[in-house]
Amino acid sequence: MIDVLYFAWVRERIGLPKERLDTGATTVAALVEELRAREDRYAAAFEDLASLRVALDQELSDFDAPLAGVREVAFFPPMTGG
Amino acid sequence: MIDVLYFAWVRERIGLPKERLDTGATTVAALVEELRAREDRYAAAFEDLASLRVALDQELSDFDAPLAGVREVAFFPPMTGG
C-alpha cells in the first residue's frame, strides 16, 4: 500500500488530495500509467508529465525512480514558493 | 579665497578640520604642492597622493582638476561608508 498525494491543479483535476493505493507498479512512471488508465480525470491530470513534478517520501525525485520501499508519492505542478 | 577641508587622518595629521586660503594655484595638484611646502605636518598629510581623494564643491574629483570657480576643496582618505 502506498499513499498518493495530489497538490494544486493536479489535486483539482483528480478531485481529491490523497488516496491509498494497492499497486504493483515498480516505478513512478508505471504508477502514472496505472493511474492514467483508471479514469479520464486521472488521464487529464497526467496528460503532460513535463508539467509535473514528483516527490517520493517528501523528497523531490523523478519519473524513472523505483517505488521499492516508498510509502508516500506526491504529484504536483512546478513549485512557486517565495 | 578658497575653503579647504580635511577629514579623517588627513585632518588629524594637519591638526585642523578646515581653513580658508588665499591661493594662486590653478589646479588641485598645484594647491597640494603649495600646502606641502608650508609645514611638515602638511608634507606628512600629502605624502602619498595615491592614498588620498579630493572633492571640489562636494563632488569627487581628481588631482589634475582645475580650481577655477571652486569655493570648497576637501582632502580625505578613501571613503569607508556602509
Place this chain on the structure above:
Amino acid sequence: MAVRVQSESFDPGAELERFGTGPDVGAVVTFTGVVRDDSGKLSRMEIEHYPGMTERALAAIEAEATARWQLTGSLIIHRYGALAPGERIMMVATAARHRAEAFAAAEFLMDYLKSRAPFWKKEIGADGTSWVAAKDADEAALTRW
C-alpha cells in the same frame, strides 16, 4: 537558524529587530515577499503547501546556505492559506560578518524557495481563478549557484 511555516501573519519589523545580533554580525539582509496586485482585480491569493515536505525542504535549503557561507544567523518564514493583496507572504533573513555573504545567502535562499519548496499559489480575482505558473527564469536562476 530557524524555519517557520505558518498560516498566521508575521511582523517583519519585529523579526528583523530581534534577528542577527552578536559580536560576529556585521551585515544583515532581509527579503520580504508581498502579494502584488498587478491587475487591480485580485481579491486574494491562496497558498497551498505540502505539510511535512515543506519543512524538510526549507530546512535542507537553509542547511545548504549555512554550508556554503559563513552565516551567523538565518531565518525563513513562509505563510500558507488565503492572503490579501499587500499582505506579506514570506521573509528570509541572513546575518554574516560581511555584506557579500549575507546578500549571496539571501539570494540563494530565495532562488531555492521559488523553485524547490512545495508551495503553489492560486490567484482569485474578479476575472476568475488561476494557478500561478512557475517561470523559466526562476528555474534558470538556480544554475548560478
Place this chain on the structure above:
Amino acid sequence: MAVRVQSESFDPGAELERFGTGPDVGAVVTFTGVVRDDSGKLSRMEIEHYPGMTERALAAIEAEATARWQLTGSLIIHRYGALAPGERIMMVATAARHRAEAFAAAEFLMDYLKSRAPFWKKEIGADGTSWVAAKDADEAALTRW
C-alpha cells in the same frame, strides 16, 4: 525615496514595517550594517562624515539606483558619531515588483555607499585607535555595475 544622515540610532524593524507598501510592491530587501567586534577589544567606532557632501552623494547614489531599476521605494539611513559594538551603523531598503530588481538595487546601493559616500571609520579599542582602511575588494565591487 529618502536619505537620512543622523547621529541618533534608528529602529530597523520600524523602518522595515513602514517601508515599501502599495499594490506594485512584490519584493522588499533590506541591508543593515552593524558594528562588529572581531578582536573582542573594540570599545567604540567613531564615524566621521562630510556634512553637505554626504547628503549629496547619497542622494546621487539613490537616484542612480532608481534610474537603473524599476524601484517602488528606496531608503538610505547612515549614522555618524560614536557607536558601540553591536549598534546599527546604517540601513538601506529597496522595494520593487520582483526580487531580482530589489536585490540588485540594494547591493548597488551598498557597493556605492562603501566607496563613494564620504564616511570614515575609526576604531577605538584596548589596543589603541586606528582608521579603518578602504579595501581593494570594495573598490573592485563597483566594476560589476
